[in-house]
Amino acid sequence: MAHPRPAHTHPHHADHEHGKPLIRFDHASFRYPQGPALEDITLEIADGEFVGVIGPNGSGKTTMLRAILGLMPPTTGSLQIFDCACQNLRCHHRARIGYLPQKRTVDPNFPITVHEAVLMGRSGAIGLWKRPGKADLAIVRHALEDVGMEDYDDHPLGALSGGQQQRVFIARALAQHPQILLLDEPTTGIDTTTQHNVLDLIQRLHEELHLTIVLVSHDINLIAPLAERLALLKTRLYALGSAKQVLTKEILARVYGPQILTTDTGHVIVADHHHN
Amino acid sequence: MVDFLTLGFLQRSLMAAVLTGGVCAAIGVFVVLRGLAFIGAGTAHAAFAGVALAYLLGGPPMPFAIAFGLGTAWITGLLEERGRMKLDVSIGISYTATMALAILFIGLMKTYNAEVYGYLFGSILSVTADELKLTAGLAAVVIGLLALFAKEFFFLAFDQEMAEASGVPARRFFFLLLTLVALTIVVSLKTVGAILVFALLLIPAATAYQLTSSLHRMMAYSVAIGVLVSVAGVLLSFQFDLPTGPAIVLLATGVFFVAVALSPKRAPKPALS
C-alpha cells in the first residue's frame, strides 16, 4: 500500500528539494608532498545544492575543489563524484564540471581572444578527433551573453580588466554546460560593483539552471547570504550547516582564534585579515 | 637567376625549405607558448648525438636521431612534470650531457667524417630525393596530428591544469607535443642542422606572437613567416653563394626585430581593475 509522502520528511531540506548526492566525501584525506591539506572530510553535496566553503587562508578550500575535479586522489577514505571514484573520473565526467580556478592572472600578452578562451570550455564536450561545430559557436555566444560580454568576442583577453576576465572565465565554465559549477574565490581582485554583479549572476544560474554550486571564499559575509549550506574548513571540516548554525561565536573562535568578531547584524569580522 | 627553378637540386632544396620552415614554425607556436624552448635545444643536441653514434657504429642516422631525440624530450618532460628540480637546471644538465656525448662519439671515430658535421650545420642544398621523401613523410605526420588535435594543443598551451580539469587528457597531449617537437627537430637536422633548428622553432612563432592577439592567427602568421624566410634564405644563399642555415636564421632574426618594432602589443596596457 502506497502512502502519500509527508511534505517535510527531512527538516534540513524543508525549503529545497534536492536530487541525489553528486559529490560524496567519505572520511577522505588529501595531502601534498609537503604535508596534509585536508583530513577526514565527510561531506555530501546533492544535485542542485549551493554550498559555500569558507575557512582561513591555507585551510584547504582550493584543495577541496581540485579533489572534486579528480586532480588529487585521496590518501585515505574515498571521494565519489557522479557515483565514480574521483581517481577514475573519466574525461566525459570532467566535462560536466565547470571550474573557475583561483589563480586567474592572464599573461596580458598571451595571444588569445575572448571567443577562443570561451570555446576552450567546449573541448571536453566536443571530444577528441572533432572540431567545434555551429552548435558549439552558438553555445559560446550564449555563454558570453549570460555574463554580459557578448560585445567583446574578438577582443584580446589580456587587454580586459580583471572583472571582465573574470566574467569571461565564468562564461568558459558555463559553455561546458556543466552540472556542477566550482568557483574558487570568484570575487577577489574585482571592484565592489562587479563583485555584486558576479554574485547575482551565480545566484541566477543556480536558480534558473539548477546548477550544483560549490563556491569557495575566505569572505564569509559575501557568501553567507547566498549559500544554502556552509562548510567551514581548517584542514578538517569544523562545521557544516546553515549560516545560522555555522557562524556562531564558539565555532568561529575555534577556527579563527580570538581575533574574530561578530556584529549584531550578523556580520563577521576577522581582525587578522591578510588574505589575497 | 631566370631558369634556376629547373635545376633539380634547387627544387629539392626549396621543397625542403618549405617543409622544414612550415613544420618548425607550426610546432614552434606551442614551444613558445608553453615555454618549451630549452627542451627543444636539449633535444636537438641529443638528436645530433644519435647521429654521431650512428656514424660511429655504422648504423642508419635517422632512427638513432629519433631514439635519442625522443628519449631526451620525454625525460626532460618528466622532470618538468615532477617539478623536483628547477627546470633550467635539469635542462642545462641534459643539454650539456648530450652535447658531451656527441663530442665523445665523434672523438671515438677513427677518421674525420664531414657528413656528421652536415647534421650540425645543415646542408639543405645537398638534400637527396630520399631525404626529401623522409622529410615530407615526417612533416605530414607532425602537421596532421597538430591539425587533428589543434583545440587540445591550444588549450594545453593556454592552461594545462584547466585543460585537464575540463576533460582533456592533458598529460598525454603534453607528451604527444614533446614527441612532435622531437620529430620536427629530427626532420630539420639534415636541412638546417642541430644548432640552427632552434632558431627556426622559436623565431617565426615569436615574431607572430608580436603581431596578433589570437591563437589561430598566431599559428597562421608563424607558418607563413617560417615558410617565407626559409625559401628566401635558400634563394639568397644560392644566389650569393652563402651558407644556407645562417642565411635563413639571420633573415628570420631580421624579420623578428622588424615585428618587435611594429608590434601592436607595445601599446600601453589599460589598468587592470
Ligand SMILES: Nc1ncnc2c1ncn2[C@@H]1O[C@H](COP(=O)(O)OP(=O)(O)O)[C@@H](O)[C@H]1O
Ligand atoms: N600545489 C601545492 N603543493 C604543495 N602544497 C600545497 C599546494 N597547494 C596548496 N598547498 C598547501 O596545502 C594547504 C591547503 O592549501 P589550499 O587548498 O590552497 O588552501 P586555501 O585555498 O584554503 O587557501 C596549504 O597549507 C598549502 O600551503
Ligand SMILES: [Mg+2]
Ligand atoms: Mg585557495
